[in-house]
Amino acid sequence: MARSRKTDFPTLSPLFLPELEAGDPELLTIRGSYELTRFADADVSERDLSGVTFSECELIGLSANNSSLRGARLLETRVEQLNAPVFPAPRVQLREVEITHSRLGAAEMYDAVLQQALFAHCKLGWVNLRASDLSNVVFRDCVISELDLVDARLKRVSFENCRADVIHLSGAKLEHVDLRGLEIGTLSDAASLRGATLSSSQAASLTRVFAEHLGILVED
Template identity: 30%
Template sequence: MARSTERPQPPRVSPPDLPDELDDAVGRRHGDHIGQRIPLAEDLAHAQFEQCSLSGTADRVDLTGATLLDVEIVDARTPVLSLKDATIRRLRIAGGRIGTLDLSGAHVAELMLEHARIDYLSLAATKIQDSLITDCTLATVDIPAATATRVRFERCRADEVDTRGLRADALDLRGLEAVAFVDVTALRGTTMTERQVELLAPAFARAAGIDVQD
């Protein structure tokens, strides 16, 4: 089969494979959950979720170190949703209002993040590939020292994007309307529109040691 010549390469992403019926259950720390519908809770750290649906409201949701395979998180409303150091394959986060979505240090493959309002999205030191972020309003996107491969933004807005130390391959930023990028020298391996590059021209010039004056 011939390999696609499309540039940048699109994410190879698909929605979670969920069963037609799910059993209602309560999640627990270090729990092993398969084929269940679970309300979001404060302490779900280091649990394993396979073919599960999570939703609801919580003061904080701790999924630190959790493993998520074919999982959806729907209409989450929480100040903090922590997936720090998690292992993720085929996760869909849809809708909701999240203060901080922390994916720092996580290993992420096939993330769909859509129709969400997030104040702070942290991908610091995250290894993320084949992911699609769509129709999201993001105040701050923090991706320092991340490795991003085949990741695309579509119809998203952000105030600030911290790209320091970013390593990117086919990171498509054309659908991310951002007010500012912290480090334009770290945008190698990304794709942007001509208009985006024009708006960043003064920052690119300063990074190249050019004194920009009118």
């Protein structure tokens, strides 16, 4: 008899930050390293911040349109009210990070590593997470236009009260990925759903996707 499979949920550690010093966002530099600092209410758009490291920091109310965060590292850091219509951050590393009440348009985050990360109350456009590693990640109360997870690896990832208009999953590897709280518009590659948990209503709404994958013609 086949053994039943139980979904393991993401494990997130509460983010408690000590007292932080106020930092000057104008002094942020490429490959800079910052600890125990709060950067708030500034426009850092069009800045090259590649390789920057924030450890136990807060980034609050920043406008960062087209600011390069290639290879940046955010560790035990809180991000609130970030606004970036274009967000180039390939190979970014997020570990024990909270991103809340933010708006990201085209978010280039391919080859990224996300560990113990929370996205809450965010409006996200095209999120490119191709070939990224996600473990213990929660999306909560988020609206996503297009989520690109091609060739990504997801383990213990959940969606709570979220909507995604388009999801690309070709070549993705899923393990304990809970999609029950995600309203799905269009989904590519039903085969890559292996390792995901769906509600019965979601499974019913994706009947045609499953049928196409199996080569079944559905007609009335």
